[in-house]
Amino acid sequence: MVKLEDSYVPLSQLPEWSDVTPIPQDDGPHPVAPIAYTQEYAEAMDYLRAVMKARELSSRALELTEEIVWLNAGHYTAWAYRLDILKHLNVDLYSELDFLSEFAEVNPKTYQLWHHRQEIVKLLNDPSREHDFIAKLLATDSKNFHAWSYRQWVVTQFNQWDGELPYVAQLIDEDVRNNSAWNQRYFVLTRGSTQDLDRDTLRREIDYCLEKMALAPNNECPFAYCRGLLKKFGTHDDWLLIRAQLRALGGVANAGDVAAARSQYAWGLLLDTEEHLIREATEEEGLTARRAEVRRVRTNFRV
Amino acid sequence: MPPYTPDDGLSTSTSRQQRVVEEDIQQLLDHHLAKHPNGFEGLTLNREAHIKFIEKTLRGLGSNSQGLDPGRPWLFYWPLNSLALMDVEIADDLKTRTVATLARLQRPEGGYGGPDQLPHLAATYAAVLSLAIVGTPEAFASIDRMKQPDGSFTAHRGGEVDVRGSYCAIVIATLLNLLTPELTANVSTFIARCQTYEGGIGSRPNVEAHSGYAYCGLATLAILNSLDVLDIPALLHWSAGRQMTLEGGFNGRTNKLVDGCYSFWAGATFPLLESAVRRSWSHHRPLDPKFEMFLEDDMGYLYDRRRLQEYILGCCQATHGGLRDKPEKFPDPYHTCYVLAGLAASQHRLREDAAITTTTTENSKGPMEADSDVPPTLADLLSWTVDVVDECVLGPRKDNLLRALHPIYAIPFNRVTAVFRYFYGDDQVQACL
Structure with a gap:
């Protein structure tokens, strides 16, 4: 050395x-x-x-x-x-892993380090040390772009999906504004965009978002996450649910003075929800009334 | 001034770091407001100091810049582009020496790299752009076009794959007239897979959306006429969210800190997004009503240009020259280049010519049908035009107005046309203008 x-x-x-x-x-x-x-x-x-x-x-x-x-x-x-x-x-390539672990402590954001580690782990065909290696670096910088990207490779390559969701949940508990962790949550639930969500999982995720939205309404992460899930997997009922919940969240519909009412993200998601419902709506369901609702929400959003 | 970002009574690592930066910037902006009778209109670009800073880096760098050795061609692109944007004439001697020094960084197997190192796509991109800025026949002739990197888009032999590689490869091939169907095949499909649930684009599929990669992906798709593989409204939403409420500058990812370099990476995506929206308009697809307002607005773009310029001029200029990430940081050639590039992009109205757009959309593909990417025509490539709109320039124009920056090639417009003339032929270019 x-x-x-x-x-x-x-x-x-x-x-x-x-x-x-x-x-x-x-x-x-x-x-x-x-x-x-x-x-x-x-x-x-x-x-x-x-x-x-x-x-x-x-x-x-x-x-x-x-x-x-x-x-x-x-x-x-x-x-x-x-x-x-x-x-x-x-x-012995395990000693190379030791070197890389030491190196990463000093240079955690070097592209080449991560790529090299990936090549070595491929050769070893053994991911057993990777979880701890990455977790240690994320403990220092929980948004390290390279670390998360590499983690996705390890999880996918070695089919290590079990245990990933609790880990991500823990990081979100530590900092609900850690968007990298939210991105990983989406990655885990969709198995790297290869899998649909079943009804129960989707509802559970919506509830999870609502809980985090209430916790810190001016944090964009759960709103973006919820919008992403709904756009991909949501049914009409899911969109109706989120509309009702957003309105309830601190009385958004009444523009009350609680924190949630000042959240641009709550208003933004509510606006998207109304627009989605319009696109789905038929004349029988009262398209005109829906349009008026969008105008009303948008006016509030601008203010 | 807008209030500090509320932490909703829940303090976390993210909110604490954010608050420190906001207080820093608020203080600096207040200081400018108190100092200048015209408020932010009194902010000027300290050209002389920045030029001195850049010229110093061209003379040589200390050992603390040793880490830039593998990316040596960047040390030409950053300063030369900064000078070109400030409309500084590049001396003949500097041009000759730049061509000579870069020639030594060109590899026998094709492409450019650090001294005696493997050719690297990003280094090759920086070298080609540097020579385009130099713009002499000798500079163009020094590029060995027959030996460019292939279509695999790893950064170098055995290197990593990401959207950055796609962008560098396609830009190099476009400028040098080397685009082939083999090179462009599947490029847009890969980029489309990198768009995340947030709407932005990550380095690879499923990776968190990031302004740098979003720019690279979008600029590549703009060249390939394949913007419609993306969910553009989602990308627009995400991109608009990158501008920070208090700071005025951009961040690179959700809930990260402002950084001056994203003035370019995030800021320059807006003319490309506008182009995408116009294309979908001319497609007679239903246009999202949200877009009408921004297409009709003379300022254009869904970001606040003046607030960005307040951040750049008020917070990113180091006292002794050079530009920086944020007030607490030191200036460097990278930030000097990209902060100036972001300033230039925000001062001009950049758009694709409507007539050209109409002809291309006749052949354009439906969403997600892009596996048959075909290289664009020269007319497509030359379809960008520039306007200066007075309201887009904060402060005195004579001090602050920079040369118009091409939103795809990240060098001034006039340099781009010169490259096309050389590699595609004067007649061909003339016929398209």
């Missing part, structure tokens, strides 16, 4: 590198926007050029890639080369 705090010993002074002639970077005579690299990085890159040119898939080259990604986390070429070496050397 390369320790950054160790005093820097140039590779050129190490006997194990004595047979390699480093290849310096050639930016040309008057480059635009050159970067003043640290000596450590510049030298490591000179050696990387040399070993890559020779297609050397060795353990010292593996160590070199590790040094480079510690110095420059987004170095996609070093990551890709590292993967080639790992495949070739047949080393």
